[in-house]
């Protein structure tokens with residue numbers, strides 16, 4: 084048996100070696116009785132800044148554990164450690180042929196689950212392997228042409244490859260610990276297992292992806308890059324094959340479609356083939372960028388400290404009058420803003436950071452909820468056209484040069500001054516951001532910014548810059564599925580991950596991929 088103690092607080096200048104002493108003091112016993120200990124969770128408590136604390140949950144083994152539990156039964160933060168199986172996975176007796184489309188977190192984790200269960204898996208990806216993809220993105224940022232098939236949205240690893248690699252999720256699901264452990268197996272830093280807000284960073288994630296791919300190949304997964312899913316065939320009312328690049332057929336008994344939210348041509352293909360789709364709300368807005376030290380000062384009461392990670396934040400406000408939510412999204416401390424476009428003349432931005440999060444600026448999206456009524460059309464693809472309209476407006480505002488339109492926050496809010504500093508790749512152009520967004524989004528942001536400034540004093544100031552536009556917060560279409568995750572209209576088709584409209588973020592997309600694989604495994608087990 085082992086015991087777990089939560090809420091062990093350390094001052095910033097106290098070393099982690101002190102943890103056993105703290106445990107012994109809280110539980111009033113001799114520290115020499117602790118045989119071993121390990122951190123299972125670490126977070127920050129900045130409620131009394133600048134007196135910031137590190138807060139730990141620790142598992143430890145000691146002599147007389149039963150007695151210690153009994154004598155400390157008033158300590159609500161003490162418990163026995165219950166060993167749980169990471170995730171119950173089934174194996175297959177037959178070897179069904181499964182086609183997985185898309186190598187983002189949803190596609191990768193579904194392929195992994197299926198291949199380990201014994202299925203014959205083909206995994207296709209329209210973009211290029213990670214090393215070539217990095218080159219394509221760097222060329223684009225350096226002023227080259229946008230590669231429509233290999234960019235920030237498309238290619239090995241999916242949309243999250245160039246990201247902050249945040250692995251947080253609002254879900255509580257048994258697969259979360261399992262996914263983190265598998266990422267560590269493939270080379271992610273071990274601390275993601277115990278951090279309260281785990282993150283890998285774009286630089287470390289790239290190596291993880293290469294190891295992930297090698298492992299899938301060792302399991303016999305047939306991986307094909309530069310292979311776009313362009314159609315499918317049905318036989319006896321069940322999916323029977325996927326078509327690649329209009330020229331190659333891959334037979335399958337089930338097809339997992341994990342194409343992400345930017346595969347607009349794939350949505351069109353599904354609509355043309357009468358796959359059941361529906362409109363879906365999402366959110367659009369701008370990226371805001373501040374100096375890293377300013378955000379640290381606001382959140383921690385100090386510009387930096389070797390024991391503190393670069394500070395993040397989460398802001399949200401509901402406008403009671405318009406019923407719209409305005410909130411920060413995908414915060415990247417010590418990172419950079421990136422041009423994340425994937426389509427000709429449609430400019431979209433996002434944020435990413437490296438493992439150390441030590442770049443000089445911190446950024447976050449500030450977005451406003453968009454309802455399906457805002458699309459002003461009833462067809463299922465209207466949300467995509469809505470996104471395209473504002474991405475094209477941003478492209479033009481950026482002088483059709485792929486530089487992102489940007490404006491000092493103070494100028495956007497009050498028409499006065501402020502700096503135009505941005506880390507954005509490949510640079511920004513000073514522009515009027517009012518013309519890049521619907522007027523209801525602009526006015527919602529103007530209403531929310533003073534509210535956010537009251538919560539984080541200094542958020543609105545001369546050093547903040549706004550960059551446009553952020554439109555790909557989640558899928559603009561839902562590929563409707565039943566309670567098992569199968570398409571309502573097409574048997575054997577499993578729309579999965581963010582593109583299906585049921586997940587958002589790396590962790591939830593990966594969980595959705597595992598769920599789809601598990602359903603398929605159970606179906607094939609009879």
Ligand SMILES: Cc1cc2nc3c(=O)[nH]c(=O)nc-3n(C[C@H](O)[C@H](O)[C@H](O)COP(=O)(O)OP(=O)(O)OC[C@H]3O[C@@H](n4cnc5c(N)ncnc54)[C@H](O)[C@@H]3O)c2cc1C
Nearest residue numbers: 185187189209237241242243246249312343580581588589
């Ligand atoms: C810059 C950036 C930063 C982000 N930062 C974070 C973060 O820090 N934390 C977080 O949780 N989330 C982050 N996200 C969001 C996260 O990346 C997505 O939620 C997640 O990747 C969705 O996973 P997915 O597998 O469903 O789809 P995706 O990751 O989008 O993967 C879909 C894959 O399918 C491929 N594909 C598309 N169409 C086809 C086709 N027809 N044929 C074959 N292949 C196809 C695409 O090329 C792509 O590789 C970020 C996104 C971006 C763009």
